[in-house]
Amino acid sequence: MDVELKSRLEGKAKCLGHDLTSQEFALAMDAEDPLRSFRNLFHFPKRINIPEANGDVTESSRDPVYFSGMSLGLCPTTTKDLVCSSLDDWANLGVHGHTTGIFPWAEADLCVDEQMAALVGAKREEVAVMNGLSVNLHLFLLSFYQPTPSRHKILCESRAFPSDYYIIESQIQHRGFQPATSMICVQPKSGEEWIDEGEILRVIEEEGESIAVILLGGVQYYTGQLFDMAAITAAAQRKGIIVGFDLAHAVGNVPLHLHDWNVDFACWCTYKYLNSGAGGIACAYMHERHNATVKPALQGWWGHKSETRFDMDNEMDLEEGVRGFRLTNPSILMCASLKASLNIYHQTSLEELRNKSIMLTGYLEWLIRHYFSSNSPGFSSQSTIRILTPPQPERRGCQLSLCFSIPLSDIYEKLSLAGVSCDKREPSVIRIAPVHLYNSFEDVYKFVEILRGILYHMTVFGHMIKFNSGHFTYDIGVYYSDKTIKETC
Incomplete structure (x- = not known):
């Protein structure tokens, strides 16, 4: 564990007068958390509604421990009102809702792009709210990936998110090259779990003349590794390489400064840490220095300047920069949902959120x-x-x-039965995300207590349904021959 972070946690425990392993420490940390009220701005699912609970209603009103923000963020309490207000505009205004109402539909994306730009450290005109993540990555690679016989490679991670991997493969093939010779997949060293950034910089230095584009995740989805995007961008651009990032697991999670880092382009979804709802609208960024030279390979009418868009003369009057990459009008319902979450972020700063996140994740570690x-x-x-x-x-x-x-499926099943929402990746990994906006130190404490009971009784007894941690009782359930066996320890 990081020595400085360990010292901060232990110093905090000493200051509060509670042992780090105690529930009192977690409660004391929550009591002095300046962001604690944000938790009340989100809906937490109830155990009785979770399929894995198998209808178990014991303590069903208790909030689960929700650690799945890296997959799907929680629903803000204001989302329904904002979405319904847009539906009300449709009902009350009909077609006139395009230009009037709370969120005029013709400006749906412009109602959220300024707040979005602030989250990624960009100028407003460098960000567009549009399409889906994979669509946006394709659009920008079509424009930025211009391979030549001598410079045709794309550098990525060996364990990139599958969609990104497929996108890179198909873009290479679309240009007449072969992934086997045009993909450079950096991977962890033998015996290590994450990628040594020194290895990325080494590949850039040694093979930079043959690399056309770098496309990496800002935060690696599987391990949670945060890349030094500024250092990678600077090293790559010295070699004339275009640098893009998939920020799906980074935006809203860590501070970003895309403009100052000089990143060429980036794309991200909004349903993870940005809490816009499953399948929510995506976003894209392009540095303003490319405005005059980089144009979309595919065009749609929403890339047309708004001032002349409805002239309908079939003469493209292309918006400058990233907004020219927009293809079609965005869903007002998706933008309204995203707005609900961005309004919460607007009440604080990423620096303040980051400070809590470091301590919260450090406490879990x-x-x-x-x-x-x-x-x-x-x-x-x-x-x-x-x-x-x-x-x-x-x-x-x-x-x-x-x-x-020990077997992952057994652990995951028991965690789910105990009301823990997390994510499994076979064969042996569970991903946990204590999110700064709505998770608490007590959430972390409860999760670890549940896990202690599960692993202890799986190791000693092989099964277990109920245990008492000394502070609270959890049902964690195992089923044999369609019969629940209850054993209190």
């Missing part, structure tokens, strides 16, 4: 290492947990990826 490392007392070597995410706070966001030494 400290407890995991305290209870589940190979030298932890009371646990066998079969129940240890490895953390795949880098230990340094500057190299990660909210997420920790936990690698288990």
Whole structure:
């Protein structure tokens, strides 16, 4: 664990007068959290509604421990009102809703792009709210990836999100090249879990003359590794390489400064840390220095300047910069949903959120290492947990990826039955994301207590349904022959 972060946590525990392993410490941290009220701005699902709970209604009104923000953020409490107000405009105004009402539909994207630009460290005119993430990546690679016989390679991660991998493959093939010779996939060194950024910089230095584009995730989806985007961009551009980032797991999670970092382009979705709802609208960024030279390879009428868009003369009057890449009018319902979350971000700063995130994720890491490392007392070597995410706070966001030494399916099932929402990646990894906007230190404490009970009883007894942690009782359930066996320990 990072020495400075460990010292901060232990110093805080001493100052508060509570042991780091105690629930009192978690409650004291929440009591002095300046962002604690934000939790009340989100809906938490109830256990009784979660399919994995198998209809278990024990303590069904209790909020689950929701750690799935890296997959789907929670619903803000104002989302329904904002979306319904747009539906009301449709009902009351009909076609006139395009130009009047709370969110005029013809300006739906312009109602959110300024707040969005602030989140990614860009100028407003460098950001467009449009399409879906994969569509946007395709659009920008069509314009920025201009391979030649000598410079035709795309550098990416070996374990890039599958969609990104497919996009890169298809773009290379579309240009008449072969992925086998035109993809450079950097990967962790043998025995390591995350990618050494020194290796990325080495490849750039040694093969830069043959690389046309770099496309990396800002935060690696599987391990949660945060890349040094500024350093990678600077090194690549010295070699004449175009640099793009998929920020799906970075935006709203960590501070971004795309304009100052001189990043060429970036794309992201909004339904993870930005809480816009499943399938929510995506966004894109292009640095203003490309406005005069980089044009969209594919055009649609929403890329037409708004002042002349309705002249209908079939003469494209292309918007300058990233807005020219827009293809069609965005869904007002999607933009209204996104607006609900951006309004919450607008009440604080990413720096303040980042400070909480570092401590919250650090607290989770400290407890995991305290209870589940190979030298932890009371646990066998079969129940240890490895953390795949880098230990340094500057190299990660909210997420920790936990690698288990015993069957993942059993653990995940029991976590779900206990009301823990998380994400599994076979064969052995569970991803946990304590999100700064709505998760608490008590959430982290409860999760670790549940996990302690599960792993202890799986190791010692092989099964368990109910245990008492000393503070509260959890049902975690295992089923044998369609019969629930209850055992209180």
